[in-house]
Amino acid sequence: MPHVSRRRRRAILNRGLGIALGVAARAGLGAIGLGVRDADAQEAPDRDAFAARSVADALARLRILDVADSPDVLLDAPDIAENGAVVPVSVRSRIAHTDAIFVLLDRNPFPLAARVDILDGLAPDVALRVKMAETAAVIAIVRADGRYWRAQRDVKITIGGCGG
Amino acid sequence: MRIRATLRSGRIEVRVLIAHPMETGLRKDEAGNPIPAWYITDVTARVNDRIVMKTAWGTAVSKDPLLVFHVLGGAVGDRVTVDWIDNRGDRRTDEATVVAPASP
Amino acid sequence: MRFVEPQGRARRCRALAGLALSCLVTACATRNAADAIATELAQSFEAQSGVMLDRLQQSPDQALCSEPGAAASSASLAQRRAIERAARDGVRFPSGAPPSPQAWLGDWRRGERIAQSGVGLQTSDRPGTEAGGNCYGCHRLAPTEIAYGTLGPSLTGYGLRHPPDEAGLRDTWIRLFDSHAFDACSVMPRFGARGILSEEQLRDLLALLLDPQSPVNR
Amino acid sequence: MTRGTAVAATAIRIAAVLPGLAWPAAPAAPSTHEAIEDYRARIADDNPAELAVAKGASLWREARGPRGASLGRCDLGLGPGIVAGAAARLPRWFADTGAVMDLEARIVHCMTTLQGFDRETLIAKPFAGAAEPTTDIEAIAAFVVDAARGATIDVPQERPEEVAAYRRGRALFHYRAGPYDFSCASCHGSAGHRIRLQELPDLSRPGPTARATYATWPAYRVSQGALRTLEWRLADCFRQQRWPRLRYLSPVAIDLATFLGVNANGGTMDAPGLKR
Numbered sequence: 001m002p003h004v005s006r007r008r009r010r011a012i013l014n015r016g017l018g019i020a021l022g023v024a025a026r027a028g029l030g031a032i033g034l035g036v037r038d039a040d041a042q043e044a045p046d047r048d049a050f051a052a053r054s055v056a057d058a059l060a061r062l063r064i065l066d067v068a069d070s071p072d073v074l075l076d077a078p079d080i081a082e083n084g085a086v087v088p089v090s091v092r093s094r095i096a097h098t099d100a101i102f103v104l105l106d107r108n109p110f111p112l113a114a115r116v117d118i119l120d121g122l123a124p125d126v127a128l129r130v131k132m133a134e135t136a137a138v139i140a141i142v143r144a145d146g147r148y149w150r151a152q153r154d155v156k157i158t159i160g161g162c163g164g
Numbered sequence: 165m166r167i168r169a170t171l172r173s174g175r176i177e178v179r180v181l182i183a184h185p186m187e188t189g190l191r192k193d194e195a196g197n198p199i200p201a202w203y204i205t206d207v208t209a210r211v212n213d214r215i216v217m218k219t220a221w222g223t224a225v226s227k228d229p230l231l232v233f234h235v236l237g238g239a240v241g242d243r244v245t246v247d248w249i250d251n252r253g254d255r256r257t258d259e260a261t262v263v264a265p266a267s268p
Numbered sequence: 269m270r271f272v273e274p275q276g277r278a279r280r281c282r283a284l285a286g287l288a289l290s291c292l293v294t295a296c297a298t299r300n301a302a303d304a305i306a307t308e309l310a311q312s313f314e315a316q317s318g319v320m321l322d323r324l325q326q327s328p329d330q331a332l333c334s335e336p337g338a339a340a341s342s343a344s345l346a347q348r349r350a351i352e353r354a355a356r357d358g359v360r361f362p363s364g365a366p367p368s369p370q371a372w373l374g375d376w377r378r379g380e381r382i383a384q385s386g387v388g389l390q391t392s393d394r395p396g397t398e399a400g401g402n403c404y405g406c407h408r409l410a411p412t413e414i415a416y417g418t419l420g421p422s423l424t425g426y427g428l429r430h431p432p433d434e435a436g437l438r439d440t441w442i443r444l445f446d447s448h449a450f451d452a453c454s455v456m457p458r459f460g461a462r463g464i465l466s467e468e469q470l471r472d473l474l475a476l477l478l479d480p481q482s483p484v485n486r
Numbered sequence: 487m488t489r490g491t492a493v494a495a496t497a498i499r500i501a502a503v504l505p506g507l508a509w510p511a512a513p514a515a516p517s518t519h520e521a522i523e524d525y526r527a528r529i530a531d532d533n534p535a536e537l538a539v540a541k542g543a544s545l546w547r548e549a550r551g552p553r554g555a556s557l558g559r560c561d562l563g564l565g566p567g568i569v570a571g572a573a574a575r576l577p578r579w580f581a582d583t584g585a586v587m588d589l590e591a592r593i594v595h596c597m598t599t600l601q602g603f604d605r606e607t608l609i610a611k612p613f614a615g616a617a618e619p620t621t622d623i624e625a626i627a628a629f630v631v632d633a634a635r636g637a638t639i640d641v642p643q644e645r646p647e648e649v650a651a652y653r654r655g656r657a658l659f660h661y662r663a664g665p666y667d668f669s670c671a672s673c674h675g676s677a678g679h680r681i682r683l684q685e686l687p688d689l690s691r692p693g694p695t696a697r698a699t700y701a702t703w704p705a706y707r708v709s710q711g712a713l714r715t716l717e718w719r720l721a722d723c724f725r726q727q728r729w730p731r732l733r734y735l736s737p738v739a740i741d742l743a744t745f746l747g748v749n750a751n752g753g754t755m756d757a758p759g760l761k762r
Contacts, residue, residue, distance in 0.1 A: 050222035227711035228534035312736035
């Protein structure tokens with residue numbers, strides 16, 4: 001890793017930390033937090049889907065009744081994860097008017113991992129890391145013009161180290 | 165939080181690392197007592213005060229979460245603000261300035 | 269249990285006492301170093317969850333095999349052969365019936381679970397936790413399990429190479445019960461001799477290795 | 487992570503299966519080894535250890551403890567206040583304590599002597615438990631090694647005490663004991679083996695694996711979701727060796743750290759690392 005980039009990154013890091021110490025508010029309703037609270041209220045019905053215990057139930061709670069596989073939903077995840085605690089997943093949509101991306105994990109205790117709202121000015125191209133309890137399918141669903149499109153792929157979770 | 169915001173090919177790549185336990189509520193501690201669920205439920209990102217991304221999370225997001233997203237347009241010097249709230253009501257806000265990619 | 273006082277080196281030192289002075293000095297320096305290590309260990313570890321400090325006392329074979337290179341040196345050959353003989357003599361075979369697949373083989377499904385499990389006898393385990401064998405840590409077994417180690421040889425197809433006749437049953441049992449019967453300084457735990465696994469668990473592992481229906485042999 | 491390549495690879499894979507219904511089996515699976523290497527490459531960026539480094543940096547600078555002092559005057563071996571590169575030259579003998587100390591021992595020393603923290607309280611719980619945030623010692627250790635990234639490992643063997651620590655460390659490394667007859671060397675005494683899917687570095691002698699291993703601790707452990715220090719790594723190996731609990735900053739910990747550090751001399755520090 002080039003040293004220049006490291007130093008620059010650290011500068012950003014430190015700046016971020018300073019601000020964090022200044023404005024972090026525990027359970028406060030600071031001005032900056034208001035947006036989140038508003039968003040919560042608007043999207044409350046979706047919150048319920050995170051408590052679903054199966055993919056089918058999560059889709060029902062999200063009112064996703066009809067979903068078709070699409071090659072324009074580009075889901076990337078490793079074939080094998082050395083540890084299920086961190087499975088990198090990225091989702092990109094080539095479908096016009098994509099306005100939401102859902103990430104679900106089959107056979108997880110709570111399969112719905114994330115919903116990302118693709119607002120104006122945001123590329124439908126996100127990545128995050130998820131936990132997987134066992135070998136299973138990662139499912140990406142994209143919403144565009146009120147219709148749902150899917151991609152999925154299997155990720156094998158391995159047991160590691162001394163196992164104890 | 166560690167926020168890296170880099171202008172690449174006409175869009176801002178934002179990489180956010182958050183220190184958070186993201187407890188599922190299904191684990192037990194060393195003494196065998198259940199560890200209560202404790203996880204981030206919502207993350208919002210702004211560029212110069214305009215909301216560009218909202219995401220809602222469940223317990224399946226990894227501990228110390230990473231989130232990567234891309235904002236169309238933007239310029240070096242833009243301010244990217246990220247805030248999160250968790251199921252306990254804790255919240256936190258950090259910000260970073262958009263930079264040009266480091267020379268290779 | 270075969271815990272013996274950590275006096276192996278001291279005894280060797282005394283045995284050498286009649287030799288040349290330089291040799292005596294070297295031997296006793298070794299003993300002093302060993303004593304210093306024993307003192308340091310006692311200062312550095314503490315009992316937890318039923319794991320007591322007596323585990324740090326070495327048996328003679330542990331002391332011998334702690335010398336780098338001892339596992340293959342000609343100087344230690346006689347001692348290693350003696351350890352191997354003693355290990356063979358100490359093997360307890362399954363009680364009751366003479367060796368036959370019906371009498372000796374347990375359940376390979378349970379054997380697979382034992383081979384997958386790496387818990388037991390650690391400070392992080394509740395005392396009394398049934399230990400696993402953690403066979404996959406070091407060996408390839410069922411070909412469907414991709415997360416296998418390579419410290420030991422692959423055992424995939426073991427039962428095809430070692431039919432479960434009397435000799436195959438006995439030989440495999442000895443390896444599981446006390447690996448030192450074949451190699452005094454083997455890195456494989458002595459699952460039977462040290463009471464890590466029960467006779468029933470060892471029979472289940474025997475089945476995992478030898479049962480024609482076991483995934484190891486299919 | 488080379489995201490562009492990864493996304494392109496996916497696009498190719500998807501294009502290849504396009505005519506099939508739903509999701510047919512992936513094209514010829516790469517070998518397990520390649521797949522694991524691919525996984526490690528995908529998580530190599532954005533090491534959560536950076537969060538611990540940031541926390542450690544502020545802990546280093548803040549006035550804290552009963553004396554309300556920062557660690558700005560802490561002497562890690564290169565002189566008071568010099569952090570850059572210091573971790574690459576530890577463990578070493580210190581005149582002020584008359585002892586060989588590793589990184590963690592020295593951090594605790596500075597927290598007690600400069601800031602007035604109680605040593606027993608500090609070392610009673612050096613490592614974060616499940617669902618707990620990084621401890622102060624862990625975060626400061628992460629900060630100090632980060633400041634040595636790129637430095638050449640040069641653990642001294644000048645004083646007789648340092649040579650003696652290395653020799654005892656070597657004997658301890660090969661010391662077999664416990665119900666499983668394990669020593670450190672049982673797993674780390676030869677090259678080219680794995681436990682499950684994890685390569686076992688040969689730490690018994692100087693060499694590339696000894697250098698690469700020492701160079702990357704402390705590290706963020708994915709399986710633990712935590713920043714872990716070298717002393718944690720040693721203690722956790724002994725747990726799995728079925729030995730009793732290794733005391734923090736104990737002589738065995740310091741001597742083994744010295745043995746591992748000297749065997750790594752000539753390597754390049756690249757910590758905090760990221761490990762399974």
